[in-house]
Structures are given as C-alpha cells and as structure tokens.
Amino acid sequence: MEMRACEETAMSRDVTPGIAPLAVALHDSFLSSHCSSCFLQIPPSRFAAADSVDAGDHPPSCGGCAGLRYCSVECRNDDLDLHASSGECHFIRLVHFDRRDETTDLRAALRLLCSVRNLGFLPPRGEPRRISGLLAGGHEQLEEGCELWLRIREGRMLMSRAREMLRNQILEGEDVNDGCDGGGETEAALWVVITNGVEVQIGEGRAIGIGVYGPRFSWFNHSCSPNACYRFELHGSECFRCDRGSLVYPSSTGPEDDAMPLHHLSLKAYTALASIYRVRGRGDGGGDAVPGGPEMARAAAAYALLLAGTTHHLFLSDPSLMATAAHFWVNAGESFLSLTHCPTTGWINLPEFDTIFLPGESSLPWDEFRGTSFKFVDCVSRIASKVWADMVSGIRCLSEIKSPVDFRWLGEKNMPHESLGACGAPDSYSGEGRCVGCRCEVDDGVEDDSGTVRRLAVHCLVYGGYLATLCYGPRSHCVDRIRSLPTR
Structure with a gap:
C-alpha cells in the first residue's frame, strides 16, 4: 500500500512511527550486559569502573533485586515503575538463589499482565479468553504431564507467588496455595507470551529478548527499539497437490x-x-x-x-x-x-x-x-x-x-x-x-x-x-x- 504525504516531508524522516510493544523482556543471559529498557548493550567501560568509589560510574540498576541494569538514569526511570508494579522485582528475588530454566517468558508475562491492566485491556472473568485482542485460551487442551504443561504450571506458581508478595499478602512461612489464587490470569498471560511472543534483535544478529505486540503489528520493521513484528496470511489456494514426478514451482501455482x-x-x-x-x-x-x-x-x-x-x-x-x-x-x-x-x-x-x-x-x-x-x-x-x-x-x-x-x-x-x-x-x-x-x-x-x-x-x-x-x-x-x- 502506497503512502502519500499530506504535506512536504523532508528526506530521511521516518514517517512510519514505531509500534510500542505490550511487554518486552531480556533473555536471562543478557540481563547483566544490556539495558532492560531500550535493550541496547551497556558500554563495557561502565563495568570496568565497578571498583570505583564514585557510584555515578556504575550502570544504574534496580535497588530492590539488583537483577536489572540500565544504560542511563532516564531508562531506569522509564522502566522501574513497570518492573516494580508487575511483581518482576519480587520474581527475580524468588529465583535468584534457585538455578532454574530460562525465565524470559515468565517475566514478560508479568509485565504483560501489568500493562494490560493499566490500559484497561484485561477482560473480566467469564469473558472469551483474549488479552488485548490476543488469544489467551487453548492451553487447557494440553496433555497433562507434557513439557509445556509442566512449564505453564510451574510458571503460574512462581508468578502468582511473586504477585502475592507484591501485595504483601504472604507471611513468612505461609503456604502459597500452589499459586492457584488468581492462577487463571497468570496462565492466560503466560500462554499469550508463548504463542504470540516474537524475538527481539537490535542489530547484533542474535535474539536478545522477546516482545509481545498487539493485533495491529505488521511484517516490516518500523525502526523502533525494541521491535520485531510479523504478519502471516494463509489462503487455501496456496496449498495444492503436486503430481508425482512433476516439477515443483515454488514461485507459482502451476x-x-x-x-x-x-x-x-x-x-x-x-x-x-x-x-x-x-x-x-x-x-x-x-x-x-x-x-x-x-x-x-x-x-x-x-x-x-x-x-x-x-x-x-x-x-x-x-x-x-x-x-x-x-x-x-x-x-x-x-x-x-x-x-x-x-x-x-x-x-x-x-x-x-x-x-x-x-x-x-x-x-x-x-x-x-x-x-x-x-x-x-x-x-x-x-x-x-x-x-x-x-x-x-x-x-x-x-x-x-x-x-x-x-x-x-x-x-x-x-x-x-x-x-x-x-x-x-x-x-x-x-x-x-x-x-x-x-x-x-x-x-x-x-x-x-x-x-x-x-x-x-x-x-x-x-x-x-x-x-x-x-x-x-x-x-x-x-x-x-x-x-x-x-x-x-
């Protein structure tokens, strides 16, 4: 689709603004080296000053869990509220002493729940299971005991416990009820991340995190950071049977x-x-x-x-x-x-x-x-x-x-x-x-x-x-x- 400017526009001006993600999260292996807000790599010189007496030489980080780092004070201020209000800070403290599997999807799900609640996109109970237009149902049909089923069950327990800690509803030594309290929301959010999350690359040729975008994302990159968007359109006419021994025509239907x-x-x-x-x-x-x-x-x-x-x-x-x-x-x-x-x-x-x-x-x-x-x-x-x-x-x-x-x-x-x-x-x-x-x-x-x-x-x-x-x-x-x- 061709875009026509309503007024004279200078060359090199990006007229397709970036699409804001609903939630993003760095992979665990990049939490210490990349900014958790803009995903850019923190200059190594900042870490070389770790022994410096001047605290201003250190990369800004979260004072609660010390698990997230930022490239600037501005990035920390932009992200810290979501990090704290989503329960991610408590979640990182929960898993800090327990060597678990990758937690990127769990942290992204916590951020997604917080974001959609703030935006008013969280559906009421009993409504069709969609979160911000993204299908959040279907995980109920998973075979009990399979790897994905176990991942969702364990993730629900950890996420629910982190959210309960955020609400100060857990006393020391009290049972957390296996995370079943409010587990429906956490399960749905985690399923949205698993089925709709896309890899985020910031020019390093490798995925450094994941992002979840709304239903309006498209296949081309809008040069927003972090951003990774795709659209897939399937039509029945594109699938046809080839006769045995005939040539394959990948660029046509005959x-x-x-x-x-x-x-x-x-x-x-x-x-x-x-x-x-x-x-x-x-x-x-x-x-x-x-x-x-x-x-x-x-x-x-x-x-x-x-x-x-x-x-x-x-x-x-x-x-x-x-x-x-x-x-x-x-x-x-x-x-x-x-x-x-x-x-x-x-x-x-x-x-x-x-x-x-x-x-x-x-x-x-x-x-x-x-x-x-x-x-x-x-x-x-x-x-x-x-x-x-x-x-x-x-x-x-x-x-x-x-x-x-x-x-x-x-x-x-x-x-x-x-x-x-x-x-x-x-x-x-x-x-x-x-x-x-x-x-x-x-x-x-x-x-x-x-x-x-x-x-x-x-x-x-x-x-x-x-x-x-x-x-x-x-x-x-x-x-x-x-x-x-x-x-x-």
Missing part, C-alpha cells in the same frame, strides 16, 4: 506461471528459502563443517539477490517499499560477503563511501534519486551476469531466471513504466574507470569468481546503505553496521 519471480507467492517463497539455506549453511555454530554447507550458502546468496532484485523492481512503482528494499539489499550483500571467507579491507574508499551516505541535502529530487538507483542496479546487473549461472547451477527453479535484478527479459507487459526508463539510463561507468553510482574502481579485465563475488557484495551493501540513509538518516544503526563491514 507450469503456466513458471519462472515468474514477481508473483506474490514467489516473494514469500524466496524469503523462506533464503532464510532456510542461510541457517542450514551456517550449521549449529560449533565450528564443524556442515555437509553441503558451501552449496547451501551459495543458494542462500542467490535467493537473497533475487529477492533484493524483485523488491527493487516493485519499489520503482511503489516508493513506500524503500525501507523493505534497503533491508533486502543489505541481506544480499551480507550473504555474498559470507561466501568470500576473506577480509574486505580496501574494497572501498571510506571517505567516498561516506559521501554516498551523507548526501548533504534533506531533500532529493525524484529524478536524481531514480537516476542514481538505475546506475547502482545496472552496476549490480553487469557484475551478477558474470557469476549468476554458476551461482544457480543445480537449482532448477533459479536456473530459468536469466537475471536476478534486470527483469526486462520478462517482456514489456510485466514491466512498470518507471522501470522501462532504465533502458535509457546513463551508463554506470564514468570516463575515469569508476562506477558513478558507488564510486568503486571498475576492472573490465579478467577477474576470478571470488573477486567478482566480493565486488557484488560491496555493491549490494552500498546500495542498501544508500536507501537506508534516505529512510532513517546517516546515523542510523543500519547504516553504521554497513559502514563497519569494509573495515573488519
């Missing part, structure tokens, strides 16, 4: 749509396949070689580039997809970067790299932006043409795609009027032997596949960073992450 990469089913398939191959190619992280790992990494990179190319093609007709296109270009660049297995120092001149990310003007004419985009993508198309055939060798559905970024081979009827202008776009190379779009050195001579893949990775990263700069500004985390890659 042979007549074969090799149609712009179909909405294709985009869903590319997203899933790129993620699956990337994860399988990395293995379990133990350092052991994964059987077929290089082939899986190669397939992941090919799907990532095709996904970036198709998203860019749609973006030319719908500018609201700019942030999504930036995300996929960066993913493609990182996927190709992982294939090289070598340092990238010296690929690109950092001062000139910064000039791309710092356009200097808050607004950019559409024609100028479109021309720059065409130059970048033309550069990527030229480089990709040298390695694409080898990349997709053995992958039947990809081998039928002639180019992952230039879709003129599909015919004029499948091309929007904007992208047809690419045929007349200025050449991407200047007379000085440099790429106009990304200012990289151009080598038209003989280059091995490894060098070509490295150059392709750089172009994808630079163009993704260029789009990210226009979306979020030159000082966003996404841009900083890309800028750090060439110097690693």
Whole structure:
C-alpha cells in the first residue's frame, strides 16, 4: 500500500512511527550486559569502573533485586515503575538463589499482565479468553504431564507467588496455595507470551529478548527499539497437490506461471528459502563443517539477490517499499560477503563511501534519486551476469531466471513504466574507470569468481546503505553496521 504525504516531508524522516510493544523482556543471559529498557548493550567501560568509589560510574540498576541494569538514569526511570508494579522485582528475588530454566517468558508475562491492566485491556472473568485482542485460551487442551504443561504450571506458581508478595499478602512461612489464587490470569498471560511472543534483535544478529505486540503489528520493521513484528496470511489456494514426478514451482501455482519471480507467492517463497539455506549453511555454530554447507550458502546468496532484485523492481512503482528494499539489499550483500571467507579491507574508499551516505541535502529530487538507483542496479546487473549461472547451477527453479535484478527479459507487459526508463539510463561507468553510482574502481579485465563475488557484495551493501540513509538518516544503526563491514 502506497503512502502519500499530506504535506512536504523532508528526506530521511521516518514517517512510519514505531509500534510500542505490550511487554518486552531480556533473555536471562543478557540481563547483566544490556539495558532492560531500550535493550541496547551497556558500554563495557561502565563495568570496568565497578571498583570505583564514585557510584555515578556504575550502570544504574534496580535497588530492590539488583537483577536489572540500565544504560542511563532516564531508562531506569522509564522502566522501574513497570518492573516494580508487575511483581518482576519480587520474581527475580524468588529465583535468584534457585538455578532454574530460562525465565524470559515468565517475566514478560508479568509485565504483560501489568500493562494490560493499566490500559484497561484485561477482560473480566467469564469473558472469551483474549488479552488485548490476543488469544489467551487453548492451553487447557494440553496433555497433562507434557513439557509445556509442566512449564505453564510451574510458571503460574512462581508468578502468582511473586504477585502475592507484591501485595504483601504472604507471611513468612505461609503456604502459597500452589499459586492457584488468581492462577487463571497468570496462565492466560503466560500462554499469550508463548504463542504470540516474537524475538527481539537490535542489530547484533542474535535474539536478545522477546516482545509481545498487539493485533495491529505488521511484517516490516518500523525502526523502533525494541521491535520485531510479523504478519502471516494463509489462503487455501496456496496449498495444492503436486503430481508425482512433476516439477515443483515454488514461485507459482502451476507450469503456466513458471519462472515468474514477481508473483506474490514467489516473494514469500524466496524469503523462506533464503532464510532456510542461510541457517542450514551456517550449521549449529560449533565450528564443524556442515555437509553441503558451501552449496547451501551459495543458494542462500542467490535467493537473497533475487529477492533484493524483485523488491527493487516493485519499489520503482511503489516508493513506500524503500525501507523493505534497503533491508533486502543489505541481506544480499551480507550473504555474498559470507561466501568470500576473506577480509574486505580496501574494497572501498571510506571517505567516498561516506559521501554516498551523507548526501548533504534533506531533500532529493525524484529524478536524481531514480537516476542514481538505475546506475547502482545496472552496476549490480553487469557484475551478477558474470557469476549468476554458476551461482544457480543445480537449482532448477533459479536456473530459468536469466537475471536476478534486470527483469526486462520478462517482456514489456510485466514491466512498470518507471522501470522501462532504465533502458535509457546513463551508463554506470564514468570516463575515469569508476562506477558513478558507488564510486568503486571498475576492472573490465579478467577477474576470478571470488573477486567478482566480493565486488557484488560491496555493491549490494552500498546500495542498501544508500536507501537506508534516505529512510532513517546517516546515523542510523543500519547504516553504521554497513559502514563497519569494509573495515573488519
């Protein structure tokens, strides 16, 4: 869906505000190193001053349980009230001396209960079991004695006891009634967290916590911290039976749509396949070689580039997809970067790299932006043409795609009027032997596949960073992450 501004809006201004979560909680292993409010990592220098006499050198923390730390006094003040009023402080003190399993879901459930009660979203007793629009029923059908049933039962007891301690209704040595008092609410909240919680990543490439969002969350990231949102839409027409021995068409519902990469089913398939191959190619992280790992990494990179190319093609007709296109270009660049297995120092001149990310003007004419985009993508198309055939060798559905970024081979009827202008776009190379779009050195001579893949990775990263700069500004985390890659 395209968004149109009601008034003149400067470039690099985020017009899609962040979606506030109902509840978030850090994983136990990150409680001591990350801020429990904004989820950002606390600088190690703050911990190095632990022996300092000056208390101001220490990271702010909760004085009641000392279990949560914050990067600033402001973050502590923003979070401490919810931490205390939810019973999380008492909960951490309960489990502090008892080495239990991960407690992230239990702490998130306590915060969720407190948040929805403050917002007035907690349903009365007897009403359909929904909390803030999220389905909270169904756990009653769990098989008694199964792992999940035991987890909910134990969690209910701990959460109820922490809430009773908060209300000062427990005397020393008194029985807590197995947490059954008010256990229905705690069970429902814990089930909401288990079934609706999503992982939260703040640019570290790993999940550092979980978050629970309301029913209005969507699949794209709104650049809010912490934030992780997804939507899944399933329709019966997408599931069909394949005849034995017939070709599989992941991008269509039949042979007549074969090799149609712009179909909405294709985009869903590319997203899933790129993620699956990337994860399988990395293995379990133990350092052991994964059987077929290089082939899986190669397939992941090919799907990532095709996904970036198709998203860019749609973006030319719908500018609201700019942030999504930036995300996929960066993913493609990182996927190709992982294939090289070598340092990238010296690929690109950092001062000139910064000039791309710092356009200097808050607004950019559409024609100028479109021309720059065409130059970048033309550069990527030229480089990709040298390695694409080898990349997709053995992958039947990809081998039928002639180019992952230039879709003129599909015919004029499948091309929007904007992208047809690419045929007349200025050449991407200047007379000085440099790429106009990304200012990289151009080598038209003989280059091995490894060098070509490295150059392709750089172009994808630079163009993704260029789009990210226009979306979020030159000082966003996404841009900083890309800028750090060439110097690693």
